[in-house]
Amino acid sequence: MKKSVLDYALKVRLPLTLFVTIMAFVLTFYVSRTERDGIGYAPDQPIAFSHKLHAGDMEIDCQYCHVGVEKGRHALVPSVNTCMNCHTVARKDKPEIIKLTKYYEEGQPVPWKRIHRVPEYAYFNHSVHVNKGIECESCHGDIAKMEKVEQVKGWTMTACLDCHRDPHAEMPDLVEVNNGPENCFACHR
């Protein structure tokens, strides 16, 4: 009798418990993936602004709106004024543009949700990358095809270093580019 209880414990309970534990681990691992590296994060924005329409179909230059990319650390998201260069006229009777106009008239910034972010203790700078000819797409994916911006690449330390160690592998068309720094103080200042 005792033996068969032990048998049961070893042959059925143990593997079952192990299986459940491992599955629970695997599941939380994948479920928490987005939280860990941000890939796939695509929040709804206060105004349904489409990059596909503006940057894709209408071919408005990225830098018309993201004026900081060549000058400094941040790309910057445009103020309502930039939108109103066109939207005092264009589609001004549409619900989303009425919302936009309300922010403009009240002097309020649109509370856009931030998507890409590296932690405070790491230093990233757009201009050093963009001025070397690295395309927005290398890091952000094909934004000009996105109705709604989605993060397609993680910003873990490994992700930065993968490109720094071998930028030519990630960007074969970019001939004249040095390797990026690997020393800690370049990114942790």
Ligand code: HEC
């Ligand atoms: C007409 C203005 C405009 C143009 C042109 C434009 N953007 Fe944007 N961009 C915005 C606005 C507004 C947001 C914030 C709302 C959103 O995420 O959609 C934004 C957000 C982004 C974000 C996400 C920012 C974050 O929070 O992490 C990226 C990346 C981006 N744009 C890249 C590009 C690239 C690359 C191009 C050119 C292919 C481009 N944008 C062209 C206005 C513009």
Ligand code: HEC
């Ligand atoms: C260079 C001119 C220009 C700028 C700058 C611009 N837009 Fe537009 N936008 C347009 C035009 C033109 C359309 C209509 C395109 C169409 O439907 O074919 C449009 C369409 C839209 C629509 C869809 C409206 C609808 O429901 O039909 C939204 C929302 C919008 N824009 C938001 C914005 C926001 C937010 C900004 C600033 C970050 C912005 N636009 C900057 C020209 C511009």
Ligand code: HEC
């Ligand atoms: C080498 C990779 C890389 C390239 C190239 C790059 N970005 Fe970024 N971008 C990032 C990272 C990383 C962040 C998050 C930065 C942070 O948290 O400080 C970011 C953040 C942003 C943001 C959010 C606001 C901000 O200023 O931080 C916008 C908008 C943006 N990028 C647009 C662009 C555009 C437009 C281009 C091309 C002209 C571009 N990026 C090129 C990596 C890149």
Ligand code: HEC
């Ligand atoms: C797609 C490739 C690529 C990615 C991704 C990338 N970098 Fe770079 N980075 C480079 C290259 C190439 C250089 C060197 C440019 C040169 O000097 O020729 C560089 C240079 C730098 C520098 C040196 C700036 C200076 O002042 O000299 C810093 C800091 C940096 N990167 C931080 C980061 C961080 C942080 C990340 C991740 C969030 C990142 N990079 C992601 C390609 C990349």
Ligand code: HEC
């Ligand atoms: C190319 C830029 C870059 C270089 C070089 C770099 N780091 Fe980082 N490091 C980062 C970024 C970006 C993060 C944030 C990663 C995240 O959120 O997962 C980070 C995170 C960290 C963390 C936090 C632990 C973690 O994984 O969350 C430690 C510790 C760290 N780095 C130490 C170092 C040391 C030590 C060196 C030198 C051997 C170094 N880093 C070189 C970009 C860099």
